[in-house]
Amino acid sequence: MNRLHQALFQPRRIALVGASSDRTRLTARAQLYLRKHGFAGDILPVHPREAEVLGEKAYPSVTDIPGEVDFAYILLGTQHVEGVVDAVAAKGIPAACVLADGFAEAGPEGAALQARLLATAKAAGLRILGPNSMGIINLNDRIACSVNAALEAESLPAGRIALVSQSGSMMGAIMSRGAARGIGFSHLVGTGNEADLSAGEVAGLLVDDPQVDAILLFLEAIRQPQHFADLARRAHAAGKPVIAYKLGRSPYGAELATSHTGALAGSDAAAEAFFRAHGIARATTLEGLLELPALLVGRKPLARPHRAVGVMTTTGGGGAMAVDCLGVAGIESRAPDAAASAALDAAGFAHHGRLLDVTLAGTKPDRVAAALNALQQAEDTDLVLSVIGSSAQFRPQDSVAGILRAREAGLAKPLAAFLVPQADQSLRLLAEAGIPAFRTPESAADCIRAWCDWRAPRAESAPPATPHPLPARPDEAEARRLFAALGLDSPFAVMSSADEVPEGIAYPVALKILSPDLAHKTEVGGVKLGIPDAAALKTEAAAMQARVAERAPGATLAGFLVQPMAKGLGEAILGFRRDPEVGPVVLLGTGGVAAELFRDVTLRLAPVTVEEAQEMIAEVKGLQLLAGWRGLPRGDLAALARAIVAVSHLAAREDIAEAEINPLMVLGEGKGVTVADAWIVRR
Incomplete structure (x- = not known):
C-alpha cells in the first residue's frame, strides 16, 4: 500500500486540531468515537489553552507535537483553517481532513480561500480531504476518525464493502442501514467539496486493499472523471465491482438551450453513458445500493445478457409484484424453457406461465431447493429469483434453508431472494451466506436490471483528428462543411x-x-x-x-x-456535446421538430465504435420502424451507424462545445443518409 493509503486508512498517530474537552460539542466527537470503537494508536489533541483533552495529552499547536504524524483532522471554524493548513504542511503530515464548510460552495470568497489552501498543500505535498468532510472510518482496523453521529452505535459490523460518499450525512445513513441488515463495511469516507482528493481517487486507493471486495459510490456530481475511469479499469482487473448511486440534475441545465442536443443530453443521461462505458454498475434505489454488492461480488459482467429471470414464489401476490417490477425495469420473468421444464417435470412440479408458484410446498427446504435447481437449468435466463412469503418473518431458518441447499448444488447461475414481509432475521441470514436478498420488489428489480446492464470497461480509443478550420461564430454552412469533412456530405x-x-x-x-x-x-x-x-x-x-x-x-x-428537398424513410437527431462533468458524448434519437417533446434518445461517451453505434440505433424506439418493422421499407441503418461514428470523432476537437444534425434523413437501404439541418457551437 502506498503512503497516502496508509495515512488515510491506517494512521497510527492522528492529530485532532481543534479538539474540544466538552463532550457535547461536535468537535469532541472524533476523539470520543476513536476511543469508543477501539483505536489503539496515538490520539494527539491540539488545543491552544488545554494541557489535556478528554484524558489525552494536548498540544498548543501542530508544530509542538513530537515525532511524525500520519493524519490530521482539522475541526476548527472556517476562518481558522488556512493558518492550520500552513502548519500541517510545514509539519510534513501527508494527509489532512477539513471538517468546516464555507469554502467553494459559499461563493467567490470561499472559493478563493479554498484555492489558497490547495496551493499551500500542493507546495508541501500535503493531500486534502474535503473541506466539508465528515472524515474516514476503517471498521476492520477499528479507526473511526469521524464526527458522524451514526458512530454513537455501541457496535458496528465490519465487512468487505467500502463506501466513498460525497455526502457526509449519507455516509452515516448508509452505514446504519447496512448494520440493521447485517451488512458490514470495511471503509467509509466522506469527500465533501473535493478541493483536492476526489471520490474517484479515494476509491482508487481501495482497489488493491485486501480488506475490500466491492466499492460503493454515493455521488452528487462526477468530478475529475479520469479518476473514476482509472478506478473502474483497475477494479475490473482486480475482480472488484464498483457500484454508483448518483443524485440529481446538473446545475448546467440553464446553459443548454442552444440546441436540441443540449436540452436532451442532460447530466443524468451523460452520467449513465459514463457509468456504462467504464463498467460501473448503477443502482437507482438506496436499498439497491446496499443489496447489489452481494449479486456482483465474485462475478463478471454478463457477455450477452438475456435480460430475463426465472421466478419461483411461495406467495402468489408477492410473486406477481416481483414480476411486475421486473417488467417495469425491462427484465422479463420468463417461463421455463425446455431444459428447465424437463427438470421441473422430473421433480414433480406443475408449471405454466412466467411464475412457478410452489405455495403449498414453500416452507419445505428440499422442495424449494429442487424447484430452484430446476429453474437454474434454463438456458435463456440470467438469474433465478426466489420470492418468499410469511415464512421469512416467522420461520427464518426454514425459509432460507431451501435457498442455501440449492446453492450447494454448485450451479453457476446466481440465486437471489425477495422477502415479501418485514423479515430482518431472514435478511441477515442470507446476507451472512452471501446470497443477494432484497427487501422490496423495486430494489430487486433495480439490482437485477443493474446486473444485466453491467459491462466490462470498454477499451480506450483516441478519435482521429478532423483538421477543418472553423470561424469563431460558425453558421450552418460552416457546420455542413465540417460534417462533410467527417464524411457526411450533402x-x-x-x-x-x-x-x-x-x-x-x-x-x-x-x-x-x-x-x-x-x-x-x-x-x-x-x-x-x-x-x-x-x-x-x-x-x-x-x-x-x-x-x-x-x-x-x-x-x-x-x-x-x-x-x-430530400425525403427519407425516417428522421434522426444526431448530436455531439462536451458534457461539463463527463466530457464528450454522442447522442442519437428520434429527430425533427418534436425531438425534445418525445425525448426518445440514447447517449454514449465519444468516440464510439460501429458496434456501439448499432447498439444505440437499437435503443431508439422511433428508429425501429426503419429495421423493417411489420413489412415497412428498411432504412439504411448501416449508413446511420457510420454517421454516428463520424460525429463521435468530434471528441478530438477541443474547440467544439456542441454539434448537431437535426434532422438527419435516413434514406432507403443502401442509399445513405442526408444532412437536412446542421448546427455547431464553439467553446
Missing part, C-alpha cells in the same frame, strides 16, 4: 443576397437564413420548404430577410442556404 449552396440565385441546383429546394445566432431558424420564419423554381426562390429570399430582421433584430444575417 449538397447545398450559399446565397450572399436575395438576388444571387445559385446555378445547377435541383428544384424543389429548401431555403434557410444563414446566421451564427439562430439555432432554431423555424421560430423566426427563417425556413421555407418546397420552393419550385428560381423566381420563387428569389422572391422568398427577399421576404425571408425582411421577416427575420423584424423578428430577430439582434441576429447577424450572413445570407441564405439553399438545398434540394
